[in-house]
Amino acid sequence: MTTKSKNSRTYKSYHIWSWTLRIFHWTYAISIIILIFTGLIINNPPVLSSFTVEKANFFFSNVRQLHFIAGYFLISAMILRLYLLFFGNKYEKIADFIPINKQNFKSLIHTIKYYLYLTPHSEGAKGHNVLAGTIYVLTFLFSLIMILTGLYMLYPETGWIKSLGSFLFGTQQSARALHYLLFWFFPIFILTHLYILVWHEIREPEGLISSIVSGKKFSRSTDLQ
Amino acid sequence: MLELKELSRRDFLRICTAITATLGLPFTYVETVQSAVQAKRKPTVIWLHFMECTGCSETLLRASHPPLGRFLLEIVDLPYHETLMAGAGLQAEESLHKAVKENKGEFILVVEGAVSTKDGGIYCQIGGRPALQILKEVAKDAKLVIAYGTCATFGGIQSADPNPTGAVGVSEIIGTSKLINVSGCPPNPYNLLATVAYLLTFNRVPPLDEFKRPLFAYGRRIHDHCERRAHFDEGRFAESFGDEGHKRGYCLYKLGCKGPVTYANCMTLKFCDIGAWPIGAGHPCLGCTEPDFWDKMTPFYEHLKDVPIPGGGIISNAEKIGAIALAGAGLAIAVHAGAGFVKKALKNRANDENKKEEGA
Structure with missing residues (x-):
């Protein structure tokens, strides 16, 4: 392909993400960012209040409340995504982006090669590419564990939560340690997620970043024919 | 030699009242509990000691409150208790066999201490027989088994990593079908007496949690009912032993207090009849009523740092990693x-x- 025809390449927009998925994404993203910062404070709270000086505040209580509220938003977001995994549009369904068939597995390998600069062209997945999709499913599972350990610690006397929590995680201390360990996955995920987005956006003008706001992506018009 | 004086009427009523309160029953139940524990036919209790420090019996028989031990003898028939009994050697063994035989399927077995399982259980033997074998034999004929103390319930310090003797709690040997766990290191003696009183009063097992501990005693986390909770909510913490916050009695969360992950009733029942308990005395909770606390709750003065991770490694590694x-x-x-x-x-x-x- 010559330089001239590359410059005159035409793109067409197509609808990909439903409003439900976009609401999921932003609820999930914002709640996780709040959870990360409030979680760090709960793990090691600053001493801001004392009886000996005129300094009273409910900072720590407010931080904990914010953590729990964000937790509930996370649960709501997860319920939306769970619904879409099975009843969403073609690109939102789980079968589209996990390596369960030969084609998806091939596309997984292709994306890994592409990210390692071993092949110059993206495989041009319409929805999630399979590598991203697999990581998202993993993130989904980790979020589920975070939610369950969190609920176990928040409601230590609620019958079914206590039974489920002790069945899955054992003691409260084990659940707390797991909750803390898995925390580290999320900042690393956010960092990588943002980088790959920007990197993709520079190399392939698909409108990947704006798609999570507008719901539309762009594809080479030849691909769509 | 320990002397158990005659129990006064006043002490008897006082303990009955305390037990009724521990069970969470209204004051009007004091008489019901009292008449139930005073019934003519006393239940037989056989008390076995295995790998332990005898601290559990010790708390029951503390010199600060001699009536407690006396009370136990008042409400049950105790033919075999290695620490208390006068007999020794063959004579003692004889009384165990006799007690088991005479009360087959009727007696309550209290077990104190962990059981060694490695190499056929040879690391703990009484009268030349492994504890493992003794427990299996005696428990088979028991109506109910109460594991008393963290060693008997979850293995205790003997079972802490690397567990050279293969020590386990009673549940690992006989299952949980007729087991009640009264954990703690040491457990509060009132929790044992209250469990027995519950059995006598209602003739059934009290509601138990997932680890077979009675809910009346192990139904709430220490943190959720702690007298220092207000300091936690308002962000007043002790940050090191002896600092300003510690002197003023602020929350011990940052000193590694395990109250937020420990189910027990220490914060309401307290110890030694003088209202003392670790957090009240400025010491963080160690989480001694929870399974594997020697492995999972250590180091005791760290909130989460340096906590061992299942499958190897510790949290401080994880933090670094x-x-x-x-x-x-x-x-x-x-x-x-x-x-x-x-x-x-x-x-x-x-x-x-x-x-x-x-x-x-």
Whole structure:
């Protein structure tokens, strides 16, 4: 392909993400960012209040409340995504982006090669590419564990939560340690997620970043024919 | 020699009232509990000691409150208790066999201490027989088994890593079908007496939690009912032993208090009849009523740091690993982006050279 025809390449927009998925994404993203910062404070709270000086505040209580509220938003977001995994549009369904068939597995390998600069062209997945999709499913599972350990610690006397929590995680201390360990996955995920987005956006003008706001992506018009 | 004086009427009523309160029953139940524990036919209790420090019996028989031990003898028939009994050697063994035989299927078995299972259980033997064998034999004929103390319930310090004798709690040997766990290191003696009183009063097992502990005693986390909870909510913490916050009695969360992860009733029942308990005395909770607390709750003065992770490693590693992974991800991103730039630069140069060649 010559330089001239590359410059005159035409793109067409197509609808990909439903409003439900976009609401999921932003609820999930914002709640996780709040959870990360409030979680760090709960793990090691600053001493801001004392009886000996005129300094009273409910900072720590407010931080904990914010953590729990964000937790509930996370649960709501997860319920939306769970619904879409099975009843969403073609690109939102789980079968589209996990390596369960030969084609998806091939596309997984292709994306890994592409990210390692071993092949110059993206495989041009319409929805999630399979590598991203697999990581998202993993993130989904980790979020589920975070939610369950969190609920176990928040409601230590609620019958079914206590039974489920002790069945899955054992003691409260084990659940707390797991909750803390898995925390580290999320900042690393956010960092990588943002980088790959920007990197993709520079190399392939698909409108990947704006798609999570507008719901539309762009594809080479030849691909769509 | 320990002397158990006659129990006064006043002490008897006082303990009955305390037990009724421990069970969470209204005051009107004091008489019901009292008449139930005073019934003519006393239940037989056989008390076995295995790998332990006898601290559990010790709390029951503390010199500060002699009536407690007396009370136990008042409400049950105790033919075999290695620490208390006068008999020794063959004579003692004889009384165990006799007691088991005479009360087959009727007696309550209290077990104190963990059981060794490694190499056929030879690391704990009484009268030349492994504890493992004794427990199996006696428990088979028991109506109900009460594991008293963290060693008997969850293995205790003997079962802490690396557990050289293969020590386990009673539940690992006889299952949980007729087991009640009264854990703690040491457990509060009132929780044992209250469990027995519950059995006598209602003739059934009290409601138990997932680890077979009575809910009346192990239904709430210490943190959720702690007298220092207000300091936690309002952000007043002791940050090191003896600092200003510690002197003023603020929350011990940052000193590694395990109250937030420990189910027990220490914060309401307290100890030694004088209202003392660890957190009240400025010492963080160690979480002694929870399974594997020697492995999972240590180091005692760290909130989460240095906590062992199942499958090897400790949390402080994890914290470092987490930070390193985060930094590593950042570095990988930088390298990846750098590689992209370099590749592009090389490609541009190659293009330029091609053009030059084409031009020439």
